[in-house]
Amino acid sequence: MIRTLFETPSSYRPSDAEMAAPLPPVEAVLFDFSNTIFQMTDLETWLRRVGAAAGRLAALDEPGAVAAVSAQLRAAFRLPAVVALQEGRDLSRAQHHRAMLGWWAEVDFLRGAEETAYRELTAPDAWAPYPDTEPVLRALRTRSEHGLRIGIVSDFAWDLRIHLAHHGLDALVDTCVISYEQGREKPDPHLFLKACADLGADPRATLMVGDNPVRDGGATACGLRTYILPAEHRTGERGLADVLRLVG
Numbered sequence: 001m002i003r004t005l006f007e008t009p010s011s012y013r014p015s016d017a018e019m020a021a022p023l024p025p026v027e028a029v030l031f032d033f034s035n036t037i038f039q040m041t042d043l044e045t046w047l048r049r050v051g052a053a054a055g056r057l058a059a060l061d062e063p064g065a066v067a068a069v070s071a072q073l074r075a076a077f078r079l080p081a082v083v084a085l086q087e088g089r090d091l092s093r094a095q096h097h098r099a100m101l102g103w104w105a106e107v108d109f110l111r112g113a114e115e116t117a118y119r120e121l122t123a124p125d126a127w128a129p130y131p132d133t134e135p136v137l138r139a140l141r142t143r144s145e146h147g148l149r150i151g152i153v154s155d156f157a158w159d160l161r162i163h164l165a166h167h168g169l170d171a172l173v174d175t176c177v178i179s180y181e182q183g184r185e186k187p188d189p190h191l192f193l194k195a196c197a198d199l200g201a202d203p204r205a206t207l208m209v210g211d212n213p214v215r216d217g218g219a220t221a222c223g224l225r226t227y228i229l230p231a232e233h234r235t236g237e238r239g240l241a242d243v244l245r246l247v248g
Helices: 016-020 043-054 057-061 065-077 080-086 093-104 114-122 133-141 161-166 189-199 217-222 241-247
Strands: 028-031 038-040 127-129 149-154 175-178 206-210 225-228
Touching (some): 028 189, 043 057, 043 065, 057 065, 065 093, 080 093, 133 149, 133 241, 149 189, 189 206, 206 241, 217 225, 225 241
Parallel strands (some): 028 149, 028 206, 149 175, 206 225
Antiparallel strands (some): 038 127
C-alpha cells in the first residue's frame, strides 16, 4: 500500500486498487438519532407533564417558574458529582437512570419526582421527528431500484424504536445500532461497522449523518463518508434535505 509522510489515524485500510478507483456510489445512509432526526419535547412541555403526573403542576404557574427550573437544571449539571455520573451514561439503561436521577435530585422542582421525570423522558411520545425527517427518509427509499438502506447509530440508553414506531417511521429504518445494547459508545468503530454489516453495505459506500464531529465523525476512521449538521437545537427543519444531494 502507498504510504504518505503523515498518516491519518484510522482503522480503515483500503487496498491500493480501492484508493485509485472512483468512490462507490452511496448505497446506505446511517443517521444519529438525538438532535439529528429526532428531538426531545421542549423543556416546558416536559416539566408540565412531570408536574401533572406528580401533582405539582401549580408550581410551574408562578411567574418565572419555568425559567428558574431551567437555570437550576443547568447549574446542577455542572456540579462535579453530577458530571461524574454522566460518564458513560449511555452504555446501559441502569447507568443512564442513575445519571439522570442524580442530576434531578439537585433540582427543587424535580426532587422526589425523579422516577416520574424519567418515565416522561422515555415515553414514546416524548421524542418527535423534525419536520424534514420523514420526507427525507421516504425520498432515500426511492433513490435506487430497491431504495437505499437506512440505519440508525445512536448513543441512547433505551430502545429508541418505540419513538420510531409511535410516529410510524419504523418501517423506513432497516437497523438500529444503539449504545446501550452494544455496551459501547460512539466513536467506537464497532457501532458503525455493525450497522454496515446489518445492512450488507460496504463502509466505503455508506454515509453517516450526525451532529457531533467527534462521535459521529468517528465513522470516517472506518471508511465511511460523514456529514455533520450544525450542533443547534432546531425547532424547524433540521436541514436533512442536503443528505439527498450528497447521495446523488
